[in-house]
Amino acid sequence: MSRDLPIVAITPFPVAAAHELGDAQLRANLGRATRTIRDKRARVVAEVADWEPMRDRAAAVKDEVLDNLAELLARFEAAAVAAGATVHHATDAAHANAIVTELVRAQRAESVVKIKSMATQEIGLNEALEAAGVTPIETDLAELIVQLADDTPSHILVPAIHYNRSQIRELFARRMPGFTATSDEPAVLAGAAREYLRRTFLAAKVAVCGANFAIAETGSLVIVESEGNGRMCLTLPETLIAVVGVEKLLPRFADLGDFLRLLPRSSTGERMNPYTSIFTGVTPGDGPQRLHIVLLDNGRTQVAQDPVGRAALRCIRCSACLNVCPVYERAGGHAYGSVYPGPIGAILSPQLTGQDAGFNKTLPYASTLCGACYDVCPVKINIPEILVHLRQTGPKPAAERAAMSTLSWVMRDRRRWRIALRAARSGSAPLRLIARRHGGTLRRAPWPLSAWTAHRDAPLPAAESFRDWWRRTHESS
Amino acid sequence: MRIALFVTCLNDALFPQAGIATVTLLERLGHTVAFPAAQSCCGQMHANTGYAAPARQLERLTEAAFAGHDVIVSPSGSCVAHLRAHTGLPAYELSELLVDVLGVTDVGATFPHRVTYHPTCHGLRALRLGDRPATLLRAVKGLELIDLPEPEQCCGFGGTFALKNAAVSGAMLADKCANAAATGAEYLAAADNSCLAHIGGGLARRPGAPRPIHYAEILASTGAPS
Numbered sequence: 001m002s003r004d005l006p007i008v009a010i011t012p013f014p015v016a017a018a019h020e021l022g023d024a025q026l027r028a029n030l031g032r033a034t035r036t037i038r039d040k041r042a043r044v045v046a047e048v049a050d051w052e053p054m055r056d057r058a059a060a061v062k063d064e065v066l067d068n069l070a071e072l073l074a075r076f077e078a079a080a081v082a083a084g085a086t087v088h089h090a091t092d093a094a095h096a097n098a099i100v101t102e103l104v105r106a107q108r109a110e111s112v113v114k115i116k117s118m119a120t121q122e123i124g125l126n127e128a129l130e131a132a133g134v135t136p137i138e139t140d141l142a143e144l145i146v147q148l149a150d151d152t153p154s155h156i157l158v159p160a161i162h163y164n165r166s167q168i169r170e171l172f173a174r175r176m177p178g179f180t181a182t183s184d185e186p187a188v189l190a191g192a193a194r195e196y197l198r199r200t201f202l203a204a205k206v207a208v209c210g211a212n213f214a215i216a217e218t219g220s221l222v223i224v225e226s227e228g229n230g231r232m233c234l235t236l237p238e239t240l241i242a243v244v245g246v247e248k249l250l251p252r253f254a255d256l257g258d259f260l261r262l263l264p265r266s267s268t269g270e271r272m273n274p275y276t277s278i279f280t281g282v283t284p285g286d287g288p289q290r291l292h293i294v295l296l297d298n299g300r301t302q303v304a305q306d307p308v309g310r311a312a313l314r315c316i317r318c319s320a321c322l323n324v325c326p327v328y329e330r331a332g333g334h335a336y337g338s339v340y341p342g343p344i345g346a347i348l349s350p351q352l353t354g355q356d357a358g359f360n361k362t363l364p365y366a367s368t369l370c371g372a373c374y375d376v377c378p379v380k381i382n383i384p385e386i387l388v389h390l391r392q393t394g395p396k397p398a399a400e401r402a403a404m405s406t407l408s409w410v411m412r413d414r415r416r417w418r419i420a421l422r423a424a425r426s427g428s429a430p431l432r433l434i435a436r437r438h439g440g441t442l443r444r445a446p447w448p449l450s451a452w453t454a455h456r457d458a459p460l461p462a463a464e465s466f467r468d469w470w471r472r473t474h475e476s477s
Numbered sequence: 478m479r480i481a482l483f484v485t486c487l488n489d490a491l492f493p494q495a496g497i498a499t500v501t502l503l504e505r506l507g508h509t510v511a512f513p514a515a516q517s518c519c520g521q522m523h524a525n526t527g528y529a530a531p532a533r534q535l536e537r538l539t540e541a542a543f544a545g546h547d548v549i550v551s552p553s554g555s556c557v558a559h560l561r562a563h564t565g566l567p568a569y570e571l572s573e574l575l576v577d578v579l580g581v582t583d584v585g586a587t588f589p590h591r592v593t594y595h596p597t598c599h600g601l602r603a604l605r606l607g608d609r610p611a612t613l614l615r616a617v618k619g620l621e622l623i624d625l626p627e628p629e630q631c632c633g634f635g636g637t638f639a640l641k642n643a644a645v646s647g648a649m650l651a652d653k654c655a656n657a658a659a660t661g662a663e664y665l666a667a668a669d670n671s672c673l674a675h676i677g678g679g680l681a682r683r684p685g686a687p688r689p690i691h692y693a694e695i696l697a698s699t700g701a702p703s
Contacts, residue, residue: 018644027648326631330648366642368635368649369525370598391527404523408531411486411517412538421490439688441681451640455647456678459491466484466493470500470512 005093006124006152007349008358009337013366017331026162030332033161038323040269041376048265058258059380062314065249066304072216072249073295079219083281085291090243092298097128099294100208100241104134107239109206115223115230116140117210118156118317119243119296121339122352125208136208139197139229141190148175154333154341156319157267162332165189197229207233207288211244212316213259214293217252220280221293224263224273234277240288245296247304247313259316262378267318299352308389312347314379319344321373321383327366336363343373347386355394364390421468424461435460478578481511481546483539483560483568485553485670486518492670495552498697499571502584503550505697510550515542521559526637536563550574552693554668558603570600570668571693572609582612587700589619593662593687595653595676597669598631610668610692617695625665626656634675646675654679658686666692 009016020026045051065072077087090096104112112129114120114136126136126147138147142160146153149171153159160168169184172192178199181192209230213222221242223230234240250256256278264273282291304310322328322342333341337359338349346367350360364387373383410416435442441457444450452458464472480503484496503510520535539560543549549568551557560568575581594614600606614622633639633649653676657665665680665687667673677689 014642014644017642021644021648326633326649327642327645330645364527365638366645368598368631368633368638368646370631370635371602372598372629372631375602388525388527391525392529394527396527400526401528404526404528405531408518408523408528408535412534414515414517417486417517424490438681441678443682451643452678455639455643456650456675457681458678459674461490462493464493466489466496467512467514469493469497474512 005122005353005357007122007338007340007360008353009349009360009363010358011337012359013331013335013337013362016337017327017335017366020332020335021330025164026332027330029162029164030329033158034323034329037158037269038320041266041320041323044265044269044271047271048261054258054262055378055380058262058378059314061250061255061258062247062379063311064251065247066310066313068251069246069249069301069304072251073246076214076216076219076249077295079217080281080293081219083219084283085219085281085293088292088294090294090296090298093123096123096243096294096296096298097125100125100243101128101132101134103239103241103292104129104206105132107206109134109204109239111135111137111204112206112208112241113200113204113233113237114138114143115207115209115225115233116143116159117208117243118339119210119245120208121153122245123243123296123298125243137200137204139200139233140225141193141227141229144193144197145171148172152334153339155322156317156341156344157322158319162334197232201229201232201236204233204237206239206241207237208241208243209233211242211248212263213250213256214244214248215253215256216249218280220253220278222256223277224260224275225277226268226270226274228275231275231277234279235287237288239290239292241292241294243294243296245298246300247315263316263318266320266376266378299354303351306351309347309351309386311381312344312351312386314381315344315348316379318378320376320378324372324376325367326370326372327368331366336366338363343367343383343387344381347381347383347390350390350394355390361394364394418465418467421461421465425463425465428460432460432463478508479511479545479547480508480574481513481543481549483516483519483543483549483551483556484512485551485556487674488552488670489517491674492691495670495691495693498691498693499550499552502586502693502697506579506581506584508579511546513542513546519556519559520563521556522636524559524563532563540564540566548574548578552668552691553670554597554604554606555599555671558599570604570606571696572606572613572668573604575613575696576609583616584613584696586616586696586698587618588695588698589700590664591621591623591660591662592664592666592690592695593623593625593657593660594628594692595625595632595657595665595667595672596628597667597672600668601629606668610666613696614666614692617698619700620695623660623662625660627652630656632672632676634672636671639675650675650679654683654686658683660687662687664688664690664695666690666695668692
């Protein structure tokens with residue numbers, strides 16, 4: 001697996017996170033943004049009386065997809081082809097990029113307009129197109145900001161969450177053709193982006209999109225968005241190329257209803273998103289005349305084989321887990337080194353690439369297992385359970401392995417455990433004198449406990465263990 | 478009813494007061510408590526750090542140690558959650574035992590202090606303790622319960638997370654300590670000494686901040702000088 005894939009961490013999470021934590025502005029921006037959006041989500045979710053049964057149904061539908069992936073893919077392909085689409089199968093990122101690049105070349109297009117898509121970010125499509133001499137133009141406002149800044153997104157839903165408006169104005173002035181505005185009012189900035197994008201839409205011959213859902217029954221693709229840029233891309237160009245992860249399937253059209261209710265409330269905290277586009281094949285004389293659908297595997301069928309980890313493939317990319325995650329709130333998206341940040345990224349990226357890729361093995365440890373992510377997940381992905389599962393199946397340091405098995409050996413026998421407690425107590429006796437100055441806790445402990453006392457005082461073994469107290473008070477007669 | 482205490486390894490070694498308070502309280506309420514000496518660790522630390530095999534050995538040992546008891550009580554939410562998920566034992570967190578099983582909400586305690594309560598992640602989400610601990614604390618004579626801002630936020634402990642991701646853990650701890658200090662309480666109570674060891678370690682570095690205390694110790698207190 002290539003190390004430069006956008007889902008491979010090139011820095012260990014603890015190192016990257018410590019670096020991001022140093023940015024006070026970033027922390028303030030993130031704290032404010034995530035708090036606002038999680039309050040909003042909680043309010044609109046509380047309005048829905050059947051939210052819990054709806055989560056159960058959605059999880060069951062997604063599991064049905066994973067159980068019958070090959071069959072549903074074949075059904076989807078047959079229906080899409082019958083409606084006039086061309087379907088391609090991409091095994092990995094390089095394969096998908098080659099297919100898309102070839103399709104763009106065939107249209108002799110020098111640029112393509114893009115709808116925000118996690119799948120194309122996952123495979124690094126923009127970079128591949130640029131290498132082939134094609135300019136990809138992101139049309140989602142936040143995604144455009146990130147692209148103009150030569151940056152990477154830091155949030156699934158709000159990719160430019162880490163920028164404020166004066167930074168954005170400065171960026172537009174430098175990088176956006178024809179930009180003249182002097183104010184950093186959000187409406188002015190959005191207006192300037194709208195004018196720029198409108199010229200771009202009208203000139204585009206090819207558009208590239210992803211899909212939120214793919215309906216096996218009808219061969220339809222579904223795109224949910226809020227700016228209308230997606231609808232422009234879906235209707236104006238002659239050629240439309242959709243890159244769709246195979247897990248995006250839903251078996252039946254009727255399954256869509258629950259998901260269209262779950263997704264916007266979980267992601268933007270809105271009751272409904274402004275634009276939902278459902279499109280099936282091509283219609284002569286109306287809209288794109290060529291529709292190519294690239295079904296992307298890139299590790300997914302492998303993940304679907306793992307009885308515990310597969311639940312990660314239920315994900316509908318709503319980002320609710322990011323917004324409630326205390327680790328994400330402090331470290332930000334870039335610390336995860338992946339287009340999939342936050343709790344879902346911590347389980348999805350290492351599974352898609354294998355835990356040996358880059359520093360993806362550090363991602364399952366980027367959580368306290370507090371469980372807030374599981375509570376809000378609209379498709380009930382038990383993220384803490386999968387984090388623990390990945391810790392158990394992934395590579396581990398030899399010293400830690402040895403310490404853990406020694407500790408377990410001591411704890412499995414009551415005599416050994418009692419001796420260990422007494423040894424800890426007498427060994428720490430000199431420290432008790434030092435600790436007394438701080439109300440009984442230790443301010444600076446020797447290695448390896450120094451890692452603990454770098455941030456907090458350490459407790460000392462009790463003068464009398466519980467079991468010794470019990471023996472003294474309840475067993476001496 | 479045969480009630481057995483699972484004191485947990487951490488309480489046994491570092492915070493015996495929580496176990497002593499649990500025993501004292503239950504005996505005061507007229508119950509006999511057993512302490513199976515073969516117990517040590519539930520396996521949570523091993524399992525959560527990624528060591529399934531030693532975790533399973535400890536889980537089996539715990540099952541064997543507690544075989545035959547009707548009810549197992551523990552002053553640790555996270556260990557109870559682990560026992561429930563990985564063993565067949567009838568394990569209860571202290572507030573669950575008191576409120577749901579024994580039907581007590583006023584344990585007859587006296588603790589004339591201002592107290593704020595941190596609900597802990599396992600208490601909140603794994604066990605859904607809800608307002609059981611707060612109900613018990615509100616019935617304590619002389620106790621003034623003060624709301625903790627952002628109570629549902631994790632303190633940043635997370636077992637080995639505190640060491641493996643020390644910087645993020647420290648940032649989360651700083652926010653939890655700031656919220657605790659803002660209450661003006663004398664004590665910060667919780668149902669888990671692992672979280673309290675972490676938060677208390679942070680609070681110890683803030684002069685005038687609340688002191689950490691296991692809520693079992695409050696419930697066991699009768700106001701008499703010990």
